[in-house]
Amino acid sequence: MEIRGKKTLITGAASGIGRATALMMADRGARLFLTDINPEGLEGVCSEIEERGGEVCLARVLDVSDYQAMKSLAADIHSEFGPLDILANVAGVALFSQVEDMTHDQWERIVNVNLWGPYHGIECFVPEMVRAGRGGHILSVSSTAGIIGLPWHVAYAGTKHALVGSSEVLLFDLKKHNIGVTVVLPGAVNTGLVQTTVINADADACEKSRQLFSRHALPPERVGELIVNAIEKNRFMVITSLDIKLLYFLKRTFPPAYRMVLRFMTWGMDRTLTRKTFPGPA
Numbered sequence: 693m694e695i696r697g698k699k700t701l702i703t704g705a706a707s708g709i710g711r712a713t714a715l716m717m718a719d720r721g722a723r724l725f726l727t728d729i730n731p732e733g734l735e736g737v738c739s740e741i742e743e744r745g746g747e748v749c750l751a752r753v754l755d756v757s758d759y760q761a762m763k764s765l766a767a768d769i770h771s772e773f774g775p776l777d778i779l780a781n782v783a784g785v786a787l788f789s790q791v792e793d794m795t796h797d798q799w800e801r802i803v804n805v806n807l808w809g810p811y812h813g814i815e816c817f818v819p820e821m822v823r824a825g826r827g828g829h830i831l832s833v834s835s836t837a838g839i840i841g842l843p844w845h846v847a848y849a850g851t852k853h854a855l856v857g858s859s860e861v862l863l864f865d866l867k868k869h870n871i872g873v874t875v876v877l878p879g880a881v882n883t884g885l886v887q888t889t890v891i892n893a894d895a896d897a898c899e900k901s902r903q904l905f906s907r908h909a910l911p912p913e914r915v916g917e918l919i920v921n922a923i924e925k926n927r928f929m930v931i932t933s934l935d936i937k938l939l940y941f942l943k944r945t946f947p948p949a950y951r952m953v954l955r956f957m958t959w960g961m962d963r964t965l966t967r968k969t970f971p972g973p974a
């Protein structure tokens with residue numbers, strides 16, 4: 693789909709992948725509607741876009757897990773600008789934890805932001821796109837944890853797997869309306885998330901795992917580029933790193949080897965985050 697002139701909503705636009713996508717979409721001539729829970733970050737990205745000659749039609753600070761806030765954003769956009777052309781659900785939060793260390797608030801936050809957030813976007817904006825009959829595109833940022841059972845990701849992986857499943861249904865359901873669907877599965881990306889991910893482990897272990905993570909992380913601009921490309925070329929699944937592509941291939945073609953890799957990954961994570969010596973993968 694041609695991006696120029698398209699009305700595009702991006703959630704989580706203040707930082708990382710959302711910010712990079714917003715800048716790239718602005719450079720391609722999209723008319724942007726940007727949201728985030730972080731007011732300073734949102735203001736910063738809007739100024740950057742305007743300095744580059746891009747168009748921000750509306751920016752609003754909101755929590756994507758708040759249905760009333762999303763509903764009122766949709767009402768305002770629809771009454772002033774009409775239906776969207778492109779919806780990009782990017783906002784998300786992360787948590788690394790063993791299941792026995794998680795509080796109920798942590799479970800709830802992950803589900804509310806990562807699952808209800810995108811569902812609110814789809815519920816509030818897609819029916820209007822369908823009724824308008826002008827086609828469009830819906831994109832949701834899932835994660836490697838959306839296709840692989842990453843250790844220490846029990847709640848996060850649940851929400852991200854759900855996004856892959858719902859995106860697959862929408863891919864076929866919305867085809868007749870000429871609305872394309874993309875689900876993005878990033879590996880490690882060097883964004884604000886590296887620092888804000890809650891890790892239920894001691895401070896030294898957290899620091900070590902943040903360093904390990906950022907060492908092999910992609911810059912968010914690269915993921916923004918892949919996202920814009922996927923919308924333009926109408927690609928369904930975007931896996932951002934080769935190692936994840938290989939692991940996903942292994943999962944589908946040779947499950948015993950996949951299970952062995954996961955046992956090693958779990959053992960490695962356990963060792964890094966609990967700093968205990970384990971005899972080897974269980």
Ligand SMILES: NC(=O)c1ccc[n+]([C@@H]2O[C@H](COP(=O)([O-])OP(=O)(O)OC[C@H]3O[C@@H](n4cnc5c(N)ncnc54)[C@H](O)[C@@H]3O)[C@@H](O)[C@H]2O)c1
Binds near residue numbers: 706728756877
């Ligand atoms: N960084 C990675 O390695 C990585 C890997 C896989 C998937 N992802 C996914 O990519 C997406 C973007 O994350 P990122 O890496 O750019 O992180 P980031 O922290 O840089 O950006 C996330 C943005 O979402 C916003 N946000 C958080 N909670 C919100 C809420 N309740 N309502 C509205 N906005 C909210 C934050 O303020 C922030 O601006 C997330 O869905 C994340 O799960 C990231």
